[in-house]
Amino acid sequence: MGMMIRALIAPVALFSIASASRAAEEQQSTAAVERAMVELQASHIAANAPPDASFMTVLHRDVLAYLAANGLPSESAEIELLRKGATQSGVSYPKYYLWVRATDKAGHQIAGAMRVTAIDSTRFDVTDFTPAASIRSDPASLASIYPALLIPGIRQHATTN
Numbered sequence: 001m002g003m004m005i006r007a008l009i010a011p012v013a014l015f016s017i018a019s020a021s022r023a024a025e026e027q028q029s030t031a032a033v034e035r036a037m038v039e040l041q042a043s044h045i046a047a048n049a050p051p052d053a054s055f056m057t058v059l060h061r062d063v064l065a066y067l068a069a070n071g072l073p074s075e076s077a078e079i080e081l082l083r084k085g086a087t088q089s090g091v092s093y094p095k096y097y098l099w100v101r102a103t104d105k106a107g108h109q110i111a112g113a114m115r116v117t118a119i120d121s122t123r124f125d126v127t128d129f130t131p132a133a134s135i136r137s138d139p140a141s142l143a144s145i146y147p148a149l150l151i152p153g154i155r156q157h158a159t160t161n
Contacts, residue, residue, distance in 0.1 A: 045086045045094045049118040059124055063100055063114065066126040073104035082150050086118065093117035096124070097150055099157045111161035113154045115145060132158040 050058040060079060067074035078101045086094035098114040112131040116124040128145045135142065135158035142151050 042088075045088055045118075048094050048121060049086060050121050058122070059096075059098075059116070062116070062124040063098070063126065064102070066129070067100075067102050067110070070129075073102045073108045073110050075102075075104045077102040082113070082153060083147075087147065093119055093125075095127075097146060099154070100129075101161065111157070113142070113146060113157070130154075132161045 049055065056079070060077060063077055063079060064074045067077065080099040082097040082099055086096055088094050094117065096116050096118065098116065099111070100114050101109065101111040103109045110131055112129055113135065114126055114130075115128040116126050118124055130142065130145065135155060139151075139155055139158075142154060146154060
């Protein structure tokens with residue numbers, strides 16, 4: 001009976017050791033993939049975001065150009081980053097989320113949430129602009145554009161502007 005139990009326990013022990021070894025290898029492999037993704041994301045941000053010294057100047061220029069091209073107030077703008085740093089998904093351009101308040105010479109104003117992408121360290125493209133009035137009338141529309149963690153803050157901005 002003792003031999004039989006040992007004969008049954010030995011394969012179970014070997015299986016457990018092999019399973020633990022495989023799990024450790026998978027964890028190391030997963031960690032390596034995660035490190036590679038973080039490094040890739042950081043390199044995409046570095047390659048596409050303007051340098052810190054000119055970041056806000058370039059952003060301001062391109063936001064005003066977008067507003068003007070769309071017939072919106074564009075004489076001056078206040079820009080608030082809704083998230084510190086870029087959001088990077090895979091190999092896409094890094095995205096930034098903003099709250100923008102703009103006015104024109106006549107005093108007309110507009111405010112809203114904006115998503116921009118940084119491109120080639122020289123410019124930002126506005127991919128989405130959601131005016132405060134639209135946010136107040138259809139807050140559910142934000143979910144398809146903005147990260148879920150930013151939506152409460154965007155809605156708060158919209159109610160105070």
